[in-house]
Amino acid sequence: MTTPYQLLYWPGLQGRGEFVRLALEEAGVPYVDVARQKGGMPKMMASLDFEQTDHPSFAPPVLQAGELLIGQTANILMYLGTKHKLAPRAEAGRLWANQLQLTIADIVNEAHETHHPISTNLYYEDQKTEAKKRAKDFREHRIPKFLDYFEGVVQGGWAVGSRLSYVDLSLFQLIEGLRYAFPKTMARLEPSYPKLIALHDKVAARPNIAAYLQSKRRIPFNETGIFRRYPELDK
């Protein structure tokens, strides 16, 4: 491929874009993180605008792949999975990978809701009381419910079939994010999920991923992303 991929995502945070970055990095394909380049923001905004593109996305991340402009994280990953052997070729395996990715998207959404349970248009500080209640439920009920499920999924060592897929990369990122946002909760829960933690470690050790994590391309977690460390939301 002569034209590298262009990732269109907010600069300065991992967010949902990070699931795409991990797939691109593991695949070892060239890409430009457009909005992190000087003058890149207008290009990202154009991908959301009916005046400037035929198929704008509702929100980033968006991947430009040649003529194609692809939105929605799980959709981008499905595309990359097919092109770069990060998912099975057969229909049953592709559907299973997509199903798991959509289930990861569900807990990622819920992680975001813990600090914004009322409105994305209000500051965290203006919904902190509600956030504490929502986070309590997330810690006590939702994280265990999802991790129980994913622990079952990865019994064979990988999420899908007998080799790495984009789903494993996303499970790695999920664990990373939960550890960042809920360190006490995760310290307590992790011993119950040995297969999932082993998978996380196996992904972290892959050469391309290990190199990426140490590079400047990996934006540190912070309090503008999905996974935010607000100590009052952890126990």
Added chain:
Amino acid sequence: MTTPYQLLYWPGLQGRGEFVRLALEEAGVPYVDVARQKGGMPKMMASLDFEQTDHPSFAPPVLQAGELLIGQTANILMYLGTKHKLAPRAEAGRLWANQLQLTIADIVNEAHETHHPISTNLYYEDQKTEAKKRAKDFREHRIPKFLDYFEGVVQGGWAVGSRLSYVDLSLFQLIEGLRYAFPKTMARLEPSYPKLIALHDKVAARPNIAAYLQSKRRIPFNETGIFRRYPELDK
């Protein structure tokens, strides 16, 4: 096909299963709504259980198609779209349809959050104060933002290309659900979305859909589904 599809979903509510039902009904293919049959519940529960199936789903709806067990609404629709000409064959069109369906899933999730902003483990009555705040934001900011987007999407008469796709069926259901849950809000907003309402009406008039909506197979909206009519959440 000799074996009809089996839809595995909670009985007694439309919920996310309804997006699948509409696709099956439009396609005119035989299906069994398993949990609505006598003795069907254990079969639905088995589809969520690692002890009873290799690839259990985190939550319903699940579609059994021969040997395949497919979870996550958008994933099921992608499958049905391919099999029953409810989506384009070409990659770009398939990705665009899936992207739009995932964006519909996002507003559907947010509609659910309006009555359960704190926890799905608590009754609505126990989170009513927070629900009123969340619903205000949903009515004032989120519904218009999503409908603005979808109005742009359907400028050509259909969401994807020049004929009906499963995305149009889901947009129909979205409008139906919003009308049920937020009748005052929608009465105020609908004049701003003529193309979307025209699409809704066009879907409602399709012979298979019209017949379905009048049948007993269409469960009425109620206060156990995603779209619930709580007058205090509407204005």
